Amino acid sequence: MPSDTPPRDDDSLMNRFERxxxxxxxxxxxxxxxxVAAAILVLFEGSAVRRAGEETSGGVGRSVLxxxxxxxxxxADHLPLHKAGTNATSWLEPEQNLxxxxxxxxxxxxxxxxxVTADAFEPEAIGAKPPPxxxxxxxLVTGDSMSMPLDDYLAQRLDPKGVHVIEDPHIGTGIxxxxxxxxxxxxxxxxxxxxxxxVVVFIGANDGYSxxxxxxxxxSCCDAEWAAIYANRVRAMANTYRQAGRARVYxxxxxxxxxxxxxxxxxxxxxxxxxxxxxxxxxxxLINSVPVFTPGAVYRDAMPxxxxxxxxxxxxxxxxxxxxxxxLAKIVTGRMxxxxxx
Amino acid sequence: MxxxxxxxxxxxxxxxxxxxxxxxxxxAWKPFMLAASYVFYAAAGPTFCLLLAGVTLANQLAAVLxxxxxxxxxxxxxxxxxxxxxLFVLGVFKYYSFFVGQLASTLGHxxxxxxxxxxxxxxxxxxxxxxxQAISYVVDVGRRVTEPASMLDFAVYLSFFPHLIxxxxxxxxxxxxxxxxxxxxxxxxxxxxxxxxxxxxxKKVIIADYLARVLVDPVFAVPQAYSGPDILLAAYGYTxxxxxxxxxxxxxxxxxxxxxxxxxxxxxxxxxxxxxxRDFWRRWHMTLSRFLRDFLFIPLGGSRGGRLATYRNLMxxxxxxxxxxxxxxxxxxxxxxxGAGLVAEHALKGRIRAPAWVKWLVTFHLxxxxxxxxxxxxxxxxxxxxxxxxxxxxxxxxxxxxxxxxAVVIILQLLPFEPLQWIQARMEGxxxxxxxxxxxxxxxxxxxxxxxxxxxxxxxxRF
Numbered sequence: 138m139p140s141d142t143p144p145r146d147d148d149s150l151m152n153r154f155e156r157x158x159x160x161x162x163x164x165x166x167x168x169x170x171x172x173v174a175a176a177i178l179v180l181f182e183g184s185a186v187r188r189a190g191e192e193t194s195g196g197v198g199r200s201v202l203x204x205x206x207x208x209x210x211x212x213a214d215h216l217p218l219h220k221a222g223t224n225a226t227s228w229l230e231p232e233q234n235l236x237x238x239x240x241x242x243x244x245x246x247x248x249x250x251x252x253v254t255a256d257a258f259e260p261e262a263i264g265a266k267p268p269p270x271x272x273x274x275x276x277l278v279t280g281d282s283m284s285m286p287l288d289d290y291l292a293q294r295l296d297p298k299g300v301h302v303i304e305d306p307h308i309g310t311g312i313x314x315x316x317x318x319x320x321x322x323x324x325x326x327x328x329x330x331x332x333x334x335x336v337v338v339f340i341g342a343n344d345g346y347s348x349x350x351x352x353x354x355x356x357s358c359c360d361a362e363w364a365a366i367y368a369n370r371v372r373a374m375a376n377t378y379r380q381a382g383r384a385r386v387y388x389x390x391x392x393x394x395x396x397x398x399x400x401x402x403x404x405x406x407x408x409x410x411x412x413x414x415x416x417x418x419x420x421x422x423l424i425n426s427v428p429v430f431t432p433g434a435v436y437r438d439a440m441p442x443x444x445x446x447x448x449x450x451x452x453x454x455x456x457x458x459x460x461x462x463x464x465l466a467k468i469v470t471g472r473m474x475x476x477x478x479x
Numbered sequence: 480m481x482x483x484x485x486x487x488x489x490x491x492x493x494x495x496x497x498x499x500x501x502x503x504x505x506x507a508w509k510p511f512m513l514a515a516s517y518v519f520y521a522a523a524g525p526t527f528c529l530l531l532a533g534v535t536l537a538n539q540l541a542a543v544l545x546x547x548x549x550x551x552x553x554x555x556x557x558x559x560x561x562x563x564x565x566l567f568v569l570g571v572f573k574y575y576s577f578f579v580g581q582l583a584s585t586l587g588h589x590x591x592x593x594x595x596x597x598x599x600x601x602x603x604x605x606x607x608x609x610x611x612q613a614i615s616y617v618v619d620v621g622r623r624v625t626e627p628a629s630m631l632d633f634a635v636y637l638s639f640f641p642h643l644i645x646x647x648x649x650x651x652x653x654x655x656x657x658x659x660x661x662x663x664x665x666x667x668x669x670x671x672x673x674x675x676x677x678x679x680x681x682k683k684v685i686i687a688d689y690l691a692r693v694l695v696d697p698v699f700a701v702p703q704a705y706s707g708p709d710i711l712l713a714a715y716g717y718t719x720x721x722x723x724x725x726x727x728x729x730x731x732x733x734x735x736x737x738x739x740x741x742x743x744x745x746x747x748x749x750x751x752x753x754x755x756x757r758d759f760w761r762r763w764h765m766t767l768s769r770f771l772r773d774f775l776f777i778p779l780g781g782s783r784g785g786r787l788a789t790y791r792n793l794m795x796x797x798x799x800x801x802x803x804x805x806x807x808x809x810x811x812x813x814x815x816x817x818g819a820g821l822v823a824e825h826a827l828k829g830r831i832r833a834p835a836w837v838k839w840l841v842t843f844h845l846x847x848x849x850x851x852x853x854x855x856x857x858x859x860x861x862x863x864x865x866x867x868x869x870x871x872x873x874x875x876x877x878x879x880x881x882x883x884x885x886a887v888v889i890i891l892q893l894l895p896f897e898p899l900q901w902i903q904a905r906m907e908g909x910x911x912x913x914x915x916x917x918x919x920x921x922x923x924x925x926x927x928x929x930x931x932x933x934x935x936x937x938x939x940x941r942f
Contacts, residue, residue, distance in 0.1 A: 150744060150745040150748075151653055151742055151744055153745060154668045154671060154737070154742060161666065161668075161907065162667045162668065162669035162670065162907070162911070163664055163665050163667060163669075164499040164502060164662070164664035164665075164667050164740060165499065165664070166667065166669045166911040167495060167499065167667050167669045167672065167738040167739075167740075167911070168492075168495055168496050168499050169911040169912065169915065170669055170673060170738075170911040170912070170914045170915040170918065171491065171492045171495050171496075171738065171915065171918075172492055172496070172915070173911070173912050173914075173915025173916060173919070174915040174916070174918040174919040174922065175488065175492045175919075176915075177915070177916060177919035177920075177923075178488065178919050178922060178923070181919075181923055182923070182926065185485055185926075186485055186488075186489060188485075189484075189485035189486060198486060198522060201489070202485070202486060202489065205489050222923055225923075226923060226924055226926075226927030271704065272703060274701050274703060274704070275700075275701060329692065329696070331700075332696065332697050332700035332701055334701060334704055380697065381875070382875070383697065383704065383875065
């Protein structure tokens, strides 16, 4: 291994460009070069400037970006280059590797029959030996308002046992609407930030929004087409949360709500969740709350707990109350004990 | 504002065009560049600009007083006061919470726990870099190596946006002469500048962020969850990541300065090619190494006071180098490890004969080991990480892409020639339009790999 350390008299190597004879262009060449690059970027990705402005929180910077972004967006939108650029570079998108964490318009699988992998089978379900249990260090509990106060009860149960429980509810959000929170992106951010070994997801109370189909049509709730789009989004999130098989996900279905209109949505949501997690049954556990809280998908306010009839639902007929959440936390931790010790 | 971002992509072409338009008139160019640099810094936090302005004013005042001081003693006192002020600023903003926390913990253990004024102080980005540059200025003025600059020149030097946030640490005597006269508009290294910007983007966004995302961050977050093969790969992965992250930033900074007509000192020279710790520090973060050598190691006595004094000076220098990187025991331990490596190398000099490749292999793996201390969020995590190094289990993170990324980073540094210089020489002969097209294509491809949350901050932004 040769050692070619610089001589002491020029240890900052300030003259390296002189010595190599590299300073032979003009200042105007530098400007021309950068302006050409900027112009090409505007043609291909002009709308990115406006998006950056919209994501900036107030101030002069936001105003400048929006002012620059309006004409650049207009230019990019009137040219076919953006689509061509996206097609040329889409294979590099990191979310593809995370299973489409950011919601893209769901499309059909590429040609051929998708392969079924071993991840689709729970070893216990087919009588095989399960993998050894691991110690649980970090648990993420997330979802919409349904995940509250479940998250508190899980923290109460697991914090004393040395598990770091991260409570990350996003009230008023839904998978079918990206207006407030894009759950595809949020899932990626949560995993990136917290690297949880286990994730509990309880969401769906606010869903039922129409979503775009692959051909751009808006699909209203709650037919099979809507459920398929919803399932694709759930699958993308589940794939992100499972972290290539390193983590376990516990996805809780919605207990049947009181209102008939909401029941229709809950049925579609639950059906979509069941289909979505099938490829990774070994890593994404479905916790079906319907038989527990609303057997036969029939709504009920109260149920027997430890021999006593106990109210388990909130007055809104959607959420679980303290008693219901406490019971659910017990069920979830019981299921987690198959995979972890704590 | 980070270099690989949309706001900077809007900011830089405007600044570059105006800069060259005003270059012939320094009376207009300097205020413009000062304002542009403060706008750049304000994007990180407008209030931080007050700190930067305060450091600028105080050090310029000190430099003027030092240059006018009669007598060596008075000059030394003024230099010492200015350096102490800079270190106080650094201490308050960077180390206050660390030291108060440690003090509270110690008092608590002794049963003397008392409520201490634990304030939450935001760390201004780049504070470690611009305070070091201010120190280099007043010390060089005190040593009569540099004449005091005008207030405007010094302010431009300290705030010049390409090096403001994360270096390289440009010495006053390297930059102020370039401000003395307008840059020659016919001697600009455009090809080198563009190639460095493109290379920096590729290093940071494609390699460093990718390795962090799929390998390093998950493993260092919960090393308990991974077995030996993955732990080992994560150690090599971080070795590649931190080089690409930091040298990528430096490449972009040097490239941007070149397009503006300015030259910065070199900061990296194939560091993983080093055959010893001394050699490593001549190749890794070279501007920090020079700063520590000239403003800490040599003033402490360097190697002039005999063997033991040299060892002491090396250890002090590297312990403080560790602490400079962050207020945490992991960084202190990292600095101590490098200090011990330098001491051992000094002590064994000439006593051990080994082929160059053996020296390289040993040095490289000691450096990899030291990065584990550097990256771990706590000593506990570092301990767990090391304890899992030989834990049997599957290699779940070994993928061709990860292996290729790590191998490319290391092998390219071992080549007998520097591929970058060859690329720069080729690009220097290209037409500017072609260079612009090439840069745009690189940005489009690099941009496609950015995840939805955007480009993660550079590792050295924290320092």
